[in-house]
Amino acid sequence: MRDEFISGLLEIARRDRNVLLLTADLGFGVVDEYRRELPDQFINVGIAEQNMIGIATGLAMEGNIVYCYSIGNFPTLRCLEQIRNDAAYHQANVKIVSIGGGFSYGQLGMSHHATEDLAIMRALPEVKVVVPGTRSEAKAAANYLYQTPGVQYLRLDKSFVEDTDDPEEIDLSTWNTLKVGQEIYIVATGGVLQEAVVAAKILSEMGVEIGVVSATILTPKSAQVVLDPIERSRVVISLEEHVRVGGLGGLLAETISESDLNIKLIRLGMSPTNMSIVGDQKYLRNINGLTAEKIIEVIMSAKVLL
Amino acid sequence: MNSIDLAAKIRLDAVIMTNRGKSSHVASVLSIADILGVLYGGGLKVDPQNPNWPERDRFILSKGHAGAGVYAALAETGFFSTEKLLTHYQNGSTLSGHVSHKGNPGVEFSTGSLGHGLSVATGMALAIQRRGKNSRVVCLMSDGECDEGSIWEAAMFASHHKINNLVAIIDYNKIQSLDTIAATLTLEPFEDKWKSFGWNVAQVDGHNHEELEKAISEENNKTSQPLVVIAHTTKGKGISFMENSVLWHYRSPQNEEFEKAISELSGDK
Numbered sequence: 001m002r003d004e005f006i007s008g009l010l011e012i013a014r015r016d017r018n019v020l021l022l023t024a025d026l027g028f029g030v031v032d033e034y035r036r037e038l039p040d041q042f043i044n045v046g047i048a049e050q051n052m053i054g055i056a057t058g059l060a061m062e063g064n065i066v067y068c069y070s071i072g073n074f075p076t077l078r079c080l081e082q083i084r085n086d087a088a089y090h091q092a093n094v095k096i097v098s099i100g101g102g103f104s105y106g107q108l109g110m111s112h113h114a115t116e117d118l119a120i121m122r123a124l125p126e127v128k129v130v131v132p133g134t135r136s137e138a139k140a141a142a143n144y145l146y147q148t149p150g151v152q153y154l155r156l157d158k159s160f161v162e163d164t165d166d167p168e169e170i171d172l173s174t175w176n177t178l179k180v181g182q183e184i185y186i187v188a189t190g191g192v193l194q195e196a197v198v199a200a201k202i203l204s205e206m207g208v209e210i211g212v213v214s215a216t217i218l219t220p221k222s223a224q225v226v227l228d229p230i231e232r233s234r235v236v237i238s239l240e241e242h243v244r245v246g247g248l249g250g251l252l253a254e255t256i257s258e259s260d261l262n263i264k265l266i267r268l269g270m271s272p273t274n275m276s277i278v279g280d281q282k283y284l285r286n287i288n289g290l291t292a293e294k295i296i297e298v299i300m301s302a303k304v305l306l
Numbered sequence: 307m308n309s310i311d312l313a314a315k316i317r318l319d320a321v322i323m324t325n326r327g328k329s330s331h332v333a334s335v336l337s338i339a340d341i342l343g344v345l346y347g348g349g350l351k352v353d354p355q356n357p358n359w360p361e362r363d364r365f366i367l368s369k370g371h372a373g374a375g376v377y378a379a380l381a382e383t384g385f386f387s388t389e390k391l392l393t394h395y396q397n398g399s400t401l402s403g404h405v406s407h408k409g410n411p412g413v414e415f416s417t418g419s420l421g422h423g424l425s426v427a428t429g430m431a432l433a434i435q436r437r438g439k440n441s442r443v444v445c446l447m448s449d450g451e452c453d454e455g456s457i458w459e460a461a462m463f464a465s466h467h468k469i470n471n472l473v474a475i476i477d478y479n480k481i482q483s484l485d486t487i488a489a490t491l492t493l494e495p496f497e498d499k500w501k502s503f504g505w506n507v508a509q510v511d512g513h514n515h516e517e518l519e520k521a522i523s524e525e526n527n528k529t530s531q532p533l534v535v536i537a538h539t540t541k542g543k544g545i546s547f548m549e550n551s552v553l554w555h556y557r558s559p560q561n562e563e564f565e566k567a568i569s570e571l572s573g574d575k
Contacts, residue, residue, distance in 0.1 A: 040436075045463060046459075046462070046463070048456075048459040048462075048463070050421075050425065050455075050456040050459060051425045051428075051459035051463055052454060053425075054422055054424075054425020054428070054429060054456065054460065055425050055426075055428055055429035055463065056429060057392050057425075057426050057429060057462075058425065058426040058427060058428060058429020058430035058431070058432070058433065059429040059430070059432060059433045061415075061426075061430060061433075062429075062430050062433030062434060062437075063433065064433055081419055081422075082422060082425070085416070085417070085418070085419055085422060086422055086425075086426055088409070089416055090416065116574075124533075173502045245410065254377075280472075282358070
């Protein structure tokens with residue numbers, strides 16, 4: 001996803017010299033081309049995330065559109081208060097981009113598991129949380145952030161769903177229905193959408209048609225963004241590489257419970273007790289029950305309820 | 307208004323505001339009243355009629371708890387009415403205890419959590435430099451605030467990037483929230499710290515207007531590096547029983563204490 005994002009950003013920055021890319025000393029091999037071509041629109045602030053967000057806010061308040069790049073929890077949790085008090089309270093054009101959502105860096109250990117970021121960032125006023133799940137959604141992200149005033153948090157993933165949609169046709173402010181279903185829907189956020197797509201394909205071969213939705217934004221402008229894609233369903237399974245509280249499952253629970261819809265929600269996410277387990281993305285998905293096989297199991301038992 | 311008169315008004319306003327609001331931090335405001343007087347009495351290029359004038363100098367109070375002082379300086383120089391000062395700390399007011407820009411013309415940036423202002427000021431100064439403009443950005447910090455690591459992140463950055471339109475002023479009253487600086491985390495050798503980070507350093511008496519004016523003047527920084535003015539101040543300056551006292555970081559002047567404070571500021575000690 002990061003390559004899709006950075007090439008999109010480079011195109012925008014070529015046209016608009018007020019666009020700046022800041023990094024807290026990360027992005028080896030990723031930001032090279034941008035840096036080579038637009039050295040005046042690139043600043044490596046050093047390993048100093050708090051300062052990065054403060055500097056970005058100052059630059060943005062003087063008319064710049066500032067992308068802040070880092071990985072995992074560094075551009076969010078490490079500098080959370082700067083995001084809240086400085087960037088968000090002043091509605092500055094600061095775009096926080098993290099590569100390595102969820103278990104993308106699973107082998108690197110607990111420090112690099114970004115598994116609470118969605119809940120935390122979603123709670124901040126004036127911050128929009130954007131999570132692409134497909135290649136075209138990732139491609140659309142750079143421009144979406146550019147066109148949307150204020151602060152956004154873009155969570156990018158190592159994994160994604162291959163698709164051929166035209167990024168220019170994608171509106172990240174509404175959820176993206178990949179497959180229309182009937183009584184059962186899976187709503188996934190981020191690269192783990194892959195597992196939902198695989199599960200839906202296997203189930204379809206078994207004669208069970210389920211819907212698949214990519215939750216591209218976790219700070220929807222209205223409840224309809226959440227409810228429209230699932231309004232005809234009776235069971236919704238939420239899927240995220242994130243703890244089960246406060247993220248996508250939390251958003252669905254809040255929204256469904258305040259609606260007139262009679263939908264049963266099953267939240268799939270990470271168990272906090274698994275925090276210290278090391279392994280690659282696939283391995284950690286399996287440990288936490290976030291694989292296609294697990295989803296199929298859950299759906300087969302949910303069908304009994306219908 | 308000249309800086310001396312303005313500083314006197316800021317002190318009087320601060321005592322009245324913290325009395326009515328039953329609020330803390332009066333001593334922190336008294337500590338910087340002269341600095342604010344010099345800045346808003348001519349040191350800063352600002353226009354009360356046009357608070358967002360693009361050519362203005364930017365000022366950030368990073369020690370946001372002394373917000374009453376900035377509100378007073380702005381009201382006394384015509385950014386908004388002095389009557390509004392009486393709403394400070396009251397329910398529904400825009401004049402929160404820690405300085406806020408929302409609804410308050412002339413406040414450049416909201417703070418309250420220490421250690422944020424210098425990074426933002428540095429970013430603003432860099433943006434202005436990139437545009438080829440010569441507005442300056444002044445950031446007023448507290449001494450205790452320099453305990454925050456983020457201050458030093460910004461200090462390294464500003465020096466590395468030669469942001470010479472940035473001026474940091476440190477209110478060095480040598481008292482922090484619970485105790486003295488010396489007993490908490492010493493800052494000395496303070497000048498050496500800033501010098502080793504690549505800054506130009508001026509040390510002044512933070513209540514001497516001539517020294518302050520000279521230190522913050524553009525002529526005082528003709529180099530490519532940022533400037534820090536270490537202003538030696540007295541916490542609670544101007545009111546005898548508040549001076550150099552940790553208590554008055556928190557206590558609000560009420561009843562006889564209020565009367566005595568007003569009478570000292572009015573000159574009949």
